[in-house]
Amino acid sequence: AETSLRRDELLGPKTTMRVGGPARIYAEPASVADLQALLRTATAVPVEVFILGRGSNLLVPDEGVEGLVISLAHEAWAQFEVRPDGRIWVGAGLRLKNLCGLAAKAGLSGFEFLEGIPGNVGGALRMNAGAMGGWMFDVVDELQLMTMAGEVQSLPRTALKVTYRHCPELERAIGLGALLRRPAYANAEVVNQQIAAYRTKRQATQPREPSAGCIFKNPPGTSAGRLIDESGLKGTRVGDAEVSPVHANFIINRGHATAAEVLELVRRVRARVKEVKGINLEPEVLL
Ligand code: EPU
Incomplete structure (x- = not known):
């Protein structure tokens, strides 16, 4: 698939703060090959590359962004796949809310704390997002990323130096997705009750x-x-x-x-x- 490039795309509406000017160039690649091609082009021009997640932890400047803004908003990046060994592959573009909902529906527990975080998997990996006493890398077994040179790498959790709200491995790389730990099986009812309890707490305090x-x-x-x-x-x-x-x-x-x-x-x-x-x-x- 060919990625279409858009000029002067307003970024404010793509953030939860609803603030900020346009991206000089904006692209939503539909595949790993598309993303690699975009990075090659950006290096050749050259133009600075920015990665936009769900825009929930971001303040875009009023004057906008002078460069290429890449978003993994295409549905191709939103996978949720239970693997034969029980681990779950989630793509960077999948919203945490949907991750949580799909897991609950399948009776898988351990992801309830993600429900209230208004971001996608990529952003949650990038900053090790957290809530309700848990954080993203608690549930990650393996991180897949693309270097700015276009190389795809898989890193086991043990190789990552993540801390509170920080993942150094993604400071200058693009998170493509993650293999999540094999979850515990639970009753969908019980999982949903936990989600509802977190939601109630959040609505009262945020x-x-x-x-x-x-x-x-x-x-x-x-x-x-x-x-x-x-x-x-x-x-x-x-x-x-x-x-x-x-x-x-x-x-x-x-x-x-x-x-x-x-x-x-x-x-x-x-x-x-x-x-x-x-x-x-x-x-x-x-x-
Ligand atoms: N508190 C106040 N006044 C306030 C806010 C909080 O006195 O205006 C008190 C509360 O009464 C409580 C304590 O501060 O005793 C902690 O408050 P809360 O439980 O709301 O947790 P938090 O530490 O303020 C953290 C995360 C949130 C996450 C919540 C719930 C950070 C920076 N914040 O907030 O994460 O949703 O716990 O788990 O780590 C985020 O990172 O963007 C975020 C919203």
């Missing part, structure tokens, strides 16, 4: 407005949300960007926020928390 999830990483042993809250910052606004009154580690878009407004609010929050708590917060979102 905002519904557009956001990029938590803006800062939790410093060791404490919660960034609590620190921001205790610094008196809930409800602080710059334009349409606001520190969520529900959970202080979320910056929400009240309607027409710009990236500049979000960045200014991030700067003010960091400065205030440093002043009040003496702690330097580190962004989790790619700013």
Whole structure:
């Protein structure tokens, strides 16, 4: 299949924050060969390459992105396949919500914590996304990636140096998918109850407005949300960007926020928390 290249594609609508300008060039490759061809072209031009996941942990600049933005949004990357040995292959483009739902339907347990994370597998691998006490690499057996030179590699979990919200192996490579550990079999009813319990907890503690999830990483042993809250910052606004009154580690878009407004609010929050708590917060979102 030929990948169609689009010019000046708006990226804001492809992010959960709903902020940001266009990509100079945008492409949704339909196969490994397409992706390799795109990378070869980008090297030859040359043009900088950016990988867009589900855009849930990302702030796109107002002026957009000067380069080639590649998204694995084509359905070819959204596989969920139970292998004969019981492990599950998931493609980078599969949404975590769907991973969780498909596993529940098949009566497979262990993926319930992924339900509320608004991203796809690729993004979750890239940043070792987590919630409810678990994180993505808890369930990964093998990671498949493509280097920027177009080489496909499979790396066992034991070869990866992942930590909290970080996977160094994907800093300069593209996650293509993963083989997940052979899950435990359970009653679909029980799995669904666990998912529902997590959903209820999340709905009570996290905002519904557009956001990029938590803006800062939790410093060791404490919660960034609590620190921001205790610094008196809930409800602080710059334009349409606001520190969520529900959970202080979320910056929400009240309607027409710009990236500049979000960045200014991030700067003010960091400065205030440093002043009040003496702690330097580190962004989790790619700013
Ligand atoms: N808290 C406050 N005020 C707030 C927010 C939180 O006092 O405005 C307090 C809570 O009452 C609680 C503690 O801080 O005692 C921890 O709060 P919570 O359970 O909401 O967890 P968190 O540490 O703030 C982490 C992850 C979330 C994940 C939740 C639930 C990070 C940065 N955040 O939040 O992940 O959904 O646990 O498991 O690791 C994300 O990474 O984007 C994200 C949303």
